[in-house]
Amino acid sequence: MKINSPLEAYKYLPQTNCGECGEATCMAFASKLIDRSGKTTDCLPLIKEKKFAKKLAELDRLLAPEIREVVIGVGDRAVKIGGDDVLYRHKLTFFNKTKMFFDVTDTMEDAALVDRVKSIANFKKFYVGRNLLIDGVAIRSVSNDPAKFSAAVKKVSEVGIPMIFCSFNPAVLKAGLEAAKDANPLLYAANKDNWKEVGELALEYNVPVVVSAINDLDTLKSLTKTFSDAGVKNIVLDPGTYPSGKGMKDSFTNFLKIRRAGIMGDTEIAYPILALPFTAWMSGISDPVSASYWETAMAAVFTIRYGDVMILHSLEPYATLPEVHLAETIYTDPRTPVAVDSKMYKVGTPDENSPVLFTTNFALTYYTVESDLSSNGINCYLLAVNTDGIGVEAAVAGGQLTADKVKDAFEKSGFDLKTDVNHNTVITPGLAARLQGDLEDKLGAKVLVGPMDSGRLPGFMEKNWPPKK
Amino acid sequence: MAKKVKLSEMTDMFKDMEILSLEGVTIEGDIELDLSGLGGGFDPMLAALLGQENAILAQHFARLANMFGVPVGIGAPVAGAPGAAPGISPALAAPKFKDLIPAKFDVANIAEWTNQIQEVPIGNTSADGGSRGKRVLLGGEKALPFFPDAPMPNRNQVTIDVFDMRLGLAKAVKENYDDVMDNPGEWAKKNVEKFNADMITIHLISTDPLIKDTSPKDAAKTVEEVLQAVDVPIAIGGSGNPQKDPEVLAKAAEVAEGERCLIASASLNLDYAKIAEAAVKYDHDILSWTQLDMNAQKELNRKLMKQCNVPRDRIIMDPTTAALGYGLDYAYTNMERIRLAALMGDEELTFPMSSGTTNAWGARESWMVSSPLKEDSDWGPREYRGPIWEIITGLSLAIAGNDLFMMMHPTSVAVLKHITQTLFGSIEAEPVDISNWIGAEV
Numbered sequence: 001m002k003i004n005s006p007l008e009a010y011k012y013l014p015q016t017n018c019g020e021c022g023e024a025t026c027m028a029f030a031s032k033l034i035d036r037s038g039k040t041t042d043c044l045p046l047i048k049e050k051k052f053a054k055k056l057a058e059l060d061r062l063l064a065p066e067i068r069e070v071v072i073g074v075g076d077r078a079v080k081i082g083g084d085d086v087l088y089r090h091k092l093t094f095f096n097k098t099k100m101f102f103d104v105t106d107t108m109e110d111a112a113l114v115d116r117v118k119s120i121a122n123f124k125k126f127y128v129g130r131n132l133l134i135d136g137v138a139i140r141s142v143s144n145d146p147a148k149f150s151a152a153v154k155k156v157s158e159v160g161i162p163m164i165f166c167s168f169n170p171a172v173l174k175a176g177l178e179a180a181k182d183a184n185p186l187l188y189a190a191n192k193d194n195w196k197e198v199g200e201l202a203l204e205y206n207v208p209v210v211v212s213a214i215n216d217l218d219t220l221k222s223l224t225k226t227f228s229d230a231g232v233k234n235i236v237l238d239p240g241t242y243p244s245g246k247g248m249k250d251s252f253t254n255f256l257k258i259r260r261a262g263i264m265g266d267t268e269i270a271y272p273i274l275a276l277p278f279t280a281w282m283s284g285i286s287d288p289v290s291a292s293y294w295e296t297a298m299a300a301v302f303t304i305r306y307g308d309v310m311i312l313h314s315l316e317p318y319a320t321l322p323e324v325h326l327a328e329t330i331y332t333d334p335r336t337p338v339a340v341d342s343k344m345y346k347v348g349t350p351d352e353n354s355p356v357l358f359t360t361n362f363a364l365t366y367y368t369v370e371s372d373l374s375s376n377g378i379n380c381y382l383l384a385v386n387t388d389g390i391g392v393e394a395a396v397a398g399g400q401l402t403a404d405k406v407k408d409a410f411e412k413s414g415f416d417l418k419t420d421v422n423h424n425t426v427i428t429p430g431l432a433a434r435l436q437g438d439l440e441d442k443l444g445a446k447v448l449v450g451p452m453d454s455g456r457l458p459g460f461m462e463k464n465w466p467p468k469k
Numbered sequence: 470m471a472k473k474v475k476l477s478e479m480t481d482m483f484k485d486m487e488i489l490s491l492e493g494v495t496i497e498g499d500i501e502l503d504l505s506g507l508g509g510g511f512d513p514m515l516a517a518l519l520g521q522e523n524a525i526l527a528q529h530f531a532r533l534a535n536m537f538g539v540p541v542g543i544g545a546p547v548a549g550a551p552g553a554a555p556g557i558s559p560a561l562a563a564p565k566f567k568d569l570i571p572a573k574f575d576v577a578n579i580a581e582w583t584n585q586i587q588e589v590p591i592g593n594t595s596a597d598g599g600s601r602g603k604r605v606l607l608g609g610e611k612a613l614p615f616f617p618d619a620p621m622p623n624r625n626q627v628t629i630d631v632f633d634m635r636l637g638l639a640k641a642v643k644e645n646y647d648d649v650m651d652n653p654g655e656w657a658k659k660n661v662e663k664f665n666a667d668m669i670t671i672h673l674i675s676t677d678p679l680i681k682d683t684s685p686k687d688a689a690k691t692v693e694e695v696l697q698a699v700d701v702p703i704a705i706g707g708s709g710n711p712q713k714d715p716e717v718l719a720k721a722a723e724v725a726e727g728e729r730c731l732i733a734s735a736s737l738n739l740d741y742a743k744i745a746e747a748a749v750k751y752d753h754d755i756l757s758w759t760q761l762d763m764n765a766q767k768e769l770n771r772k773l774m775k776q777c778n779v780p781r782d783r784i785i786m787d788p789t790t791a792a793l794g795y796g797l798d799y800a801y802t803n804m805e806r807i808r809l810a811a812l813m814g815d816e817e818l819t820f821p822m823s824s825g826t827t828n829a830w831g832a833r834e835s836w837m838v839s840s841p842l843k844e845d846s847d848w849g850p851r852e853y854r855g856p857i858w859e860i861i862t863g864l865s866l867a868i869a870g871n872d873l874f875m876m877m878h879p880t881s882v883a884v885l886k887h888i889t890q891t892l893f894g895s896i897e898a899e900p901v902d903i904s905n906w907i908g909a910e911v
Contacts, residue, residue, distance in 0.1 A: 088806075088809065089802060089805075090802045119846075122846070123846045124844060124845060124846050125846060126840075126844060140908070141908075142908050167907060168907065192569070195569070199565070200566065203565060214903065214904060218571075218573055218574050221573070221574045222569050222571055225570045225572050226569050229570060240903060242903060243901055243903070244891065244896070244898035244901060245891065245896050245897055245898025245900070246897070248892070249891065249893075249894050252892055253616075253617045257574075257576045257617070260576050261576040264576070264577075266576070276903070276906060278906060282903060282906060282909050282911075283901055284899065284901070289853060293856075293857055293860070294884070297864060300861050300864050300865060301864070301868065301888070304801075304865060304869075316849055316853070317846065317848050317849030317854065318849050318853035322793060322834075322857050322858060322860075322861040325794045325834075325861075326797075326861055329793065329794070329797050329801065329865075330798070332798045334799065362796075368833075371842055375841070375843055391795065391796060394760065394761075394796075397760075398760055434679075453837070454841075455837055455841035
């Protein structure tokens, strides 16, 4: 983004405060443009009236992120990569989290191929009220045979998730493009030997393309310049990802330098970057668990330092869980605490016999407890106590979760333990056990200490509910 | 590379005609005016005035720049911009691809990083008046970790936890320590000899009135036992009870006199002065612990330095580690902000950092048999999940600026050390030809 204050964006707006965008004033809308929660297309006069066309174009240019955005795939599961404006997430937030593609090969048996693609497409991990997913499939042409590659692409494309076509052979890539028309795959890759042919393919089929120059940033930039001059807009960079030793340090340094140059204004290299933690499998580590661990560690390094899309191999849950969690972590907005409203929630259809529990309003804690309860069919009342978005253990230690705070939360929620339920009992999180005595005094209710982890609530309920008189 | 020039900078530039600073400077499109820096209201008259002055300056600037052979494209439309003059578009010329356009990649170092992180030693050898076999050095960085802007002087260090009593641990962790959990000395020895610990942390948790309420004297005995068992530097942690810790840690500091241990921790919710006083008196370092709050960290560091007279080379910060998936986003940002602020000159934050990486074992993904949610994909065997949870929690913070890791699982320690030392540049490995990765057999 070339501008950073609402005032600067305001200059390009109609300044009529017409309210059609949903904001009361153009200045308020300008603020939304700057923090990227609004788009110029939300301003109807700006896009409809001819006299504003020039201003619109200029504003779009000024608002464009420093790092170009590239879309891979089509439909619901299409992914967007790049789009960042800063080097450190606390300055603005990173946009478009790192996308994970897992590999298949064109030499796999049909059944095994379909199985693997399905487990990639169906991967799901619940986190803060939604699911973390795996983004796509990278098809490696091990056969180097256009017919074989085409057959594999056909199988994969039936599942409908984004694809990366991996081959240095233009004939193979072309066969893939023909087999999956309009799937908008990412082509991997154009290098200094095949760039003309692969560039032609990218233009002809209008698909994003990776340019690859291993540990050679001059050539990488030369390729992007050449491609961009020829009209290829959607470029992704592969500076090489060495899996070990000094080579890995070089790769890390290259990623840093490319992103720094891009953010600081070198438009010729301001493209998303592809990382290949996959190369962990080539580093000579012999047992698969160690190789998976190393691949995961590489994925972490390049999720944090500027990898926008990556190709990986291990689908073992111990590898994928931390990978998808870390991408989510690095790309959350650190300026807004993830909290839910502090109030009394109903889980399922509770009645006067149902248990009453409380937890903190930290979104992670709340959603974890809520989903543990609802997915096990436990109808109950769940109070989210305002702890400023801090989890149970830390809030108890830091004084944000006290008996007084819980009492206060009950009062504000309008829930009366004596009349709304017939047992006058509250279940406290196991990590807040030390509040038990204090709570009984303050609430005038019976307090049961729940399990240390809400995942154990079903077992706890079986044993302890209804409470003994 | 193009550097954006703001009016304020330009005025400065013209003040002393420092021509050298023009090198590599280009002006993109219209010269930027940073009006947001002018304070409250927007004054159109002022803007017009500035605009005029701006234009005049720009002319001067261009002439000057041309004179010295610096290419400056004032008013030239940015390539590819919508509405820019079409000119001769190479995209329209056939054939589209002719020759590779040569290019030179170049990027400057970060100029704003002016401060060096304080170097802090832990452990006294016989030369320093102690009995440790080696000394650990933390800090000294002039750039973010592993960045090419300046060499990183000291690698990351790992201290493995020992507790002064048997306690409940995740199964995957416990099976490594079951045979030594009743003997802190043996436990420490195993950490060093078998698991390659750079340091040992002894946690005196049995002193907690709610646990065993053992006396400071008992705790001191445990510390002596550990000091005898191993010759690496040690960190000494309390139970986390704010009433008891100052007393326990002061006593522990006393019996460990001259060993330059790391006393953990001083915090704002206990009598930090008592702990700091003991640390300084008996020749130790102090861990300044706050909870995910940069300003609280500054406050505590300031109090330690100004009120308690702790020398700068005895302070290490622990800004709190929240585990992956359980607030690591805050921990990561907090550490990165602290380190960046320090590098850019905040003297209250220029200290090495330590992480209670063991906190990762609190995440359910690290220890639970399987997901409690039917909708989740299979979580796989937890024996493999736990260690990687600790590794990724620690590794992320290593990249954010953390120097010392308090860890537990031997595999986690080994992998974290290997990857951080690879990024540090001290791991040699056979070069791998990665150009053929597409066809690799895996």
